[in-house]
Amino acid sequence: MWFRQSSGEFSAGKGAGNRRALQRLVRSGAPIGVLAYVADEPAGWCAAAPRAHYPRLARSRVLAPVDERPAWSVTCFFVSRRFRKQGVTARLLEAAVRFAAERGATLVEGYPVEPRGGKTADVFAYTGIASVFRAAGFREAARRSATRPLMRRELKPARRSARG
Numbered sequence: 001m002w003f004r005q006s007s008g009e010f011s012a013g014k015g016a017g018n019r020r021a022l023q024r025l026v027r028s029g030a031p032i033g034v035l036a037y038v039a040d041e042p043a044g045w046c047a048a049a050p051r052a053h054y055p056r057l058a059r060s061r062v063l064a065p066v067d068e069r070p071a072w073s074v075t076c077f078f079v080s081r082r083f084r085k086q087g088v089t090a091r092l093l094e095a096a097v098r099f100a101a102e103r104g105a106t107l108v109e110g111y112p113v114e115p116r117g118g119k120t121a122d123v124f125a126y127t128g129i130a131s132v133f134r135a136a137g138f139r140e141a142a143r144r145s146a147t148r149p150l151m152r153r154e155l156k157p158a159r160r161s162a163r164g
Helices: 007-012 016-028 055-059 088-102 130-135
Strands: 033-038 041-050 072-079 107-110 139-143 149-154
Touching: 033 088, 041 088, 072 088, 088 107, 088 130, 130 149
Parallel strands: 072 107
Antiparallel strands: 033 041, 041 072, 107 149, 139 149
C-alpha cells in the first residue's frame, strides 16, 4: 500500500488499516499483483498494476515517470525467508510481466536496487534487485540515483482477432 498512498495515508493506516485497504482492492477486482506458491504453501508476492495506480511514483524525484507512455509498474516483492535464494523473485517478476501483458500492457517498469558491492540486506531489496530485472529482459531507462535504476521491458501488443 506504500506506493498507492501518501505518507500520511500510509502512516494513518499502518497495520490493520492498510490490510483492510488492500482487502478492499482485492474485492474490487483492481489489479494488485501475483502470488507464488511452492506446492500449496504461499512463498511470495509481487505487486504489479498500472503506474497510474501508484501516485507516489509520480511525486518521487528518483522514480518519477521517464515519459508519458502508459506503463505497468512492478513496485515490490516479498519472498518468505524459507524460499529465498531459490529463484522465487525471478519467477514472480516473469509472472507479473505476464499478468500485465494479459491486461493489455505494452510496457512494464521496475524500480529495483543496484547494491554497491553486489549485496544488500533483504530488508532493502523489497523493490527487487537490478540483476534479476536484467535477466528478465528489462533495460535501464533512467538512473536518478546511484543505486536505483528505473528499468523497463517492452512487450509486444496483444494479438487481436480480425473481428476486434
